[in-house]
Amino acid sequence: EEKALFSRIAQHSQNLHELSLAKARVEFKWISQAITPLATKVRGSDNPQPFYHFYCAMVKQGQGDWLQNNDRLANPFRGVEMLHCGDLINTFDVTEKETDDKVDAPAQEGQ
Template sequence: MYNIKLSISIFALVALFAACNQTQENKETPAGDSLVTVPAVEVELRDTSINQAFKYYEDLKNVLVTSNASEARTAASELAIALRKVKGSENTAVLADKIAASTDLSEQRTTFTALSNDVITLFKQSEISSGSIYVQYCPMANEGEGGYWLSSQEEIMNPYYGDEMLHCGEVKETITKK
C-alpha cells in the first residue's frame, strides 16, 4: 500500500512540473541567477490615480516573486492607499489591507489571487497611454485552482511560486492602448 501511495505521489509531482514547463520551454534561467528581472516597458494609464495603483500593484507582484512576506506587507499597504483614491476600488483596497496585515507568504499569495482578479477588471476598463499590460496565468497556483496576475513585461515571473517555479505560466491576454 505504501509503495502505491509513493508511486502516485511521485507521478503527481512529475505531472505538476511537466504542466508548468510546457508553456515556458525556451525560457530557462541560468543556475544561480533564478530571479533575473527583465526590464519592463513603462506602462502609463491616463488616469493618474489608476496609474499609481498599477505601479503599486506591480511592486507587490514583484515582491511576491522574490518571496519576501515582509516587503509584501509594505507594498500591499501602499497599494491599499492608492486603491482608495480610485472610485469603486474600496473592496479591492480591503484585499490589499489583508495582504498588508499578514506575515504568512502563502496567505498573502492566496489573497493576491482575489486582488488580481479585481484589478484585472479595473485595468481592462482603463485607458492606457503607452505600453502593454499582460494578463498572465499559472494553472498550478492555489493548489491547482490556478491564478491570474498582471505584468508590464511579457516574460513570466510567477508571484505564486517565486523561484520554485519562476516561469510557470503563460500570457492569456494583452491589454493595450485603444
C-alpha cells in the same frame, strides 16, 4: 460591477504588509482577480506601454491571473518554486480593451 471589484481590492489589501508571505500570496490572488478586469476597463489611450495578462493553472480555484508590464513570465504566486509556470493569455496594446469573459467572473470567496 466596478464598485464590487474596488471593494474586493480594499478588503483583501488591508494589512497586507503585516502578513506572512504565504498569507499575503493568498490575498494577492483575490486582489489580482479584481484588478485584471478593472485595469482593462480603465486603461487610457494615452498609455505608452502595453501590459500583459498571464495565467497559471496550478493556482487553486482558477485564481492564477496576474498582469505584468513586460512579457517575461514571472509568476508571483509561489516565488522561485513556480517562477516560470504560466501562460501569456493576452497582450493589451495602447488602445485595446479586455473582452475576455473569463476575467469578468472571479471565483467566489470560500470555494
